[in-house]
Each structure stands twice: as C-alpha cells, then as structure tokens.
Amino acid sequence: MGDLNVFALFAIVGFSMAVSILITVPLTGALVRLRANYNPRGLRLDPEGNFEPHTGPVVTSFFGMLKRVKRIEGWGGLYKGLMPTLLFSLVLSVFAVTVLDADRASTPGRIDPPIAGPFGTLAYGLLSMLLSLPAAVITYRSITTPYKLPYLRPMYSIRILLTPTERKKPWMLYMTPGLLAAQVLNVAYTAFFLTAIRAFLLPRPSADELSLNTVKFGIYLFIELLSTVVLCPLEVISTKLAIQRNHAAPEYNSVEQEAEDDTLDGEEYTEYSGAEEDVIGLRHEKDPYLGLVDCAKKIVDEEGWKALYRAWWITLLAAVASAFAWVAPYFAP
Template sequence: MIYTLFFATLLFPLKGALIRCRANFTPKVQLVPELPLVDDLQHVSQPRSLVGVLRRVNAEEGIDGLYKGILPTLGFMLLWEQMSIPSIVVIGYLHFGVYDQSTVLIIAIASLVKIIATVIEAVFVNRAVTTREDISSFSLRRALDALLSPTERKHPYRIFSIPGLLATCTLWVLYIVGTIGARHFLFVKHLPENFGNWEDMRPHIPLLVGAVIFSFALNALVLTPLEVMMVRLSIQAKATQVVLLLDTPPVETSGPVRLRTDKDGYTGLISCARLIIEEEGWDALHRGWWWTAFRGILFI
C-alpha cells in the first residue's frame, strides 16, 4: 500500500492536470459578442492540451497548484484499499465466479456501493483540483466550505441530485461491470487453465491481442466521454455560484483554466453531452482518451 500511495503521489500532477483539462471550458465562438474574450483579458492563450495545463498551473500556482486535491484523492485510495469490496469482488466474481443467483446479488450490491462511492469521490476530488479557493489541510470545516455549496453543506445527500451526475456514474460503473462480464464469457473462458504453458497459450495469442486492441478502442470511445462529463457535472454546482463579495475576482478571469459558469448549465447527462458538442466540439468529449484507454486495459 505504501508503494501505491508513493506512485500515486508522484503521478498526481498528471492526474490533476487531466481533471483540469477536462473541466476547461473552451467554446468555439464567443458566447457574448459584445464582451472581449477571456483570453484577450489574460493576454494568454487558453490551454487545450495536458502539457499546456501543466505549464499554466505550474506558472500561476506553483507546486501547491500541481498537488491541489491530493489529500482527498489519497483518502479515497485508502478507503478502497480498506473496503476492497466494490472493485475486487466484482472483478473476481465476474472472472472466476459461477453465475448463479447469489453471485448476481453480490455483484449488484458491490456495484451499488461502487456507484455511491464514485459520486462522492467525483464531487470531492474534482472540485478540490479545480477550485480557486485555498483548501485547508487541517480544518475539515473550511475544506467543506470550499468544496460544497451552501445547500450541499446543509443537506449532504444533495450531491446525489446534482443533474446528471448519478446517471453518469451509474453508466460508468455498469460499463466496467458489463465489459468485465463480457470479457469473461467471450475470452477468459476460452483460455487454457495453465497460463505458464507456452504451447497451450500460443494459439490464443491472436485472440489476446484482438481483445486488448478492442478494449483500448472501446475505452477511448465510450469510457472517456463519461469521465469528461463526470468532471463537468461534479464541479458545476460550485462553478456556477454567484459571487457576492465585491473584492473577489470574477471566476472567469482567474485560475489556470476556465470553467463553464453560464446561467443555463447542464441539466442532465444528455444535456451535458449535447452542450459540450455544440459549444466546444467532439474533441472536448475525448480529452485524455489515451489515459482512460490504457488505464482501462489494466482493470477492465
């Protein structure tokens, strides 16, 4: 576990930059023609690549910005390590279990736990990375004030009613569970029991290569848009809050990336996908596809 946390800490700036890159609002046209572009006000170009976001964060926020959000990320990693249920049970049963009634029930319960935890993790981690406020490492109350809206602080269950987020996380988990099950029936069952015997494995090499390529492509095409929408939907409630303090800079003109703060926000999963395509193009839905594709091959 120590090595896992070490490598997660080492690679976290890349993950944080990926979250910001997916949250970055880059409209194809200026939505209000009478106003100058945000980029013109900042005299800089809007970063559209992972490397560009990394450079911008490092230039504007330094090392603290690169590691903003690491504490909730490591906290959820420890949670999954202690629980070990939603991921390991599902993967284990789908690959090696006997598909009877009890197995289906266990998979359903584990998947439900995974969905609930994924919603909570998306809200806290994505907001911690993209927030313009300083998050206190030693004050839970101040951290919650920075990450949750007033309504969510008063009624924490409201994070499950964020438009489209629960549906997106549900589809994300169902995709993972479904692809694991499909791989078991279409691929794993056809492999020999002795993986160490090369003569037994050699005839199955084309099937193995084909499965990896298909999984790579499917993750890039299907899983990536879901993860992009998870980021957008999870941060929307905080990004669209009205600023009441006169000495607080406008949200659009601060921070390494620009968040979508229009009054007409995403109203659901379909609305999120439609507006991203209309305002920013198809490319915005597949930001970081290589990250999701490679990572997906490892656990799906």
C-alpha cells in the same frame, strides 16, 4: 517475528501508496483541469441574450495544462486534491479488501471488480460507484477551486467546496443533474459488458490450461481499445458535471454553480503567485448543464466534439493496462 513481518508489510504498502499518490496526484490534477476547462469555439450568448467573447484560457493538451498549473499555482497547485485523494483511497481500499474481498487492485480510472460473475461484478461496481461519487465530487472541486485549501482544516475546505444546500443535504451530490447517470453508464459498461466479454474470451487459467490464446486476447484487446470511444466522453462529462454545484437560493437555478463563491474570503493561488489569470475557465454559472444528454449536446455545440475526447490517450492506456493485468496470471511462474 510475526509482528515484525506484519509491520514490514504495512510499511512497504504504505510507502508504495505514498509514492504512487505523489506521482499520480499532479497528473490527475492536470487531467481533471483539462477536461473541466470551458473552451468555447467563438462568441456565445450571455444570460440576457447578448453576444459575449470568450476570455478564458485556451489549453488543449495534457502537458500544456501541467505546465500552466506549475506556472500559475506552483508546486502547491500541482498537489491540490492530495488530502481527499489520500483519504478516499484508504477508505475505498479498506472497503474493497474487508467487505468485498477484492483479490487485486483496480486499474486507475477503471472499475475492475473481483471475480464474481457478471451480475456480482455489476453489483460491486455500483456499490463502489455510490461510495466513490462523493469522493470524486470533492476531489475534482478541490483540484479546480482557485482557493487554497489547508490540509488540516477540513471544515473550512468543505465550506469552500460545497454549497450551503449541499452541506445541509449531502445527498444532493447524488442529485447533481446527469452525474449519477454518467457514473452508472460507466460502471455498467466496464463492470458488466467488458467483464462479460473478458470472461467469455479469457477465462482465468486453470491448472490444466496455462497457455494464452493469442487470437482471443487480440480480440479482447481490440474491444478494450475501441471502448475509448464510449468511455472517454463519459469521463469528460462526469468531470464537468462533478464540479457543477447544487444551489437552492431562490434567485438562482437549483443546479447552477455557486454564485459569488458564497462570499468567501479565502486566499487564492493567484494572489499568492501574483498571476492575473486563473488556470482554467468555467461555464457561466447562470447557464448550467441540466443533465447527461444536455451536457453532451452543449459540449458539442459550444466546444466541438473533440472536447469529448480530451486526453483520450489516457483512457486508452488505462484500457491496455486493464487488458494486460487480466492476462498476467498466464505468465506467472
């Protein structure tokens, strides 16, 4: 009977995870594409110093990107990134439960560590970030690549997603200019600053105190909402930096995006659908972002400061969900 209960529990958890992934993968894909899309405001200089007009897609809304993906790449395009999302979700879930003894699920897009004090939660967030950074790189590149990636041919997919340099030296993913710094800042803000504020204003309810202080909750919720100003630009910058591949060929800059896609001959979604345009445009491969500050500056100069707040309302919703998830025990029967 006990084995049956365990089997039923795993079946329920597996079904819930499957449903969640089927819903979130297309939404995450649209979000990543929207934030990764290069949409300069006007003319820009090419590597030779000549002015060239921008010819890429102009998409400024989340749902507009979702419709564009469906039109150009079909259902297959909507579920790009499914396999890495599934695999890394399983790995990180097992890590959180078995190693870190996490007692609750994190809010999507946020690092909400188990209760262990400010420094403990910071250590948890940094360790989780080190594990999730390669996952984010591979997932984001899976979403933005124009090539079709077979579900059951991981080595072929890795050859498309990673450069020869990155395949020979996987630790180069951590050396992508600015990416690690952006991730560390995000973790430090969410797992240390916000956690400390939350622990001060809203300590976990005890048996003697089960009532929620609405004033303190209002202050904490306001801080969470205000955090969108900080977190959304970090998320946009992280997305743009994650898809910027490390390339060490002598004729190219060591941080630029891959030239000529490594002469790959894979099938593209546009070939399959007959479309004559890509879903998104990327910045010129010979003019990469050189770091966190450089990325932020170039985004503002070339695309405008509003580009740093693409889909800001999703970051805001994640903040609201995190705040209400924390106070849920106050209303538990």
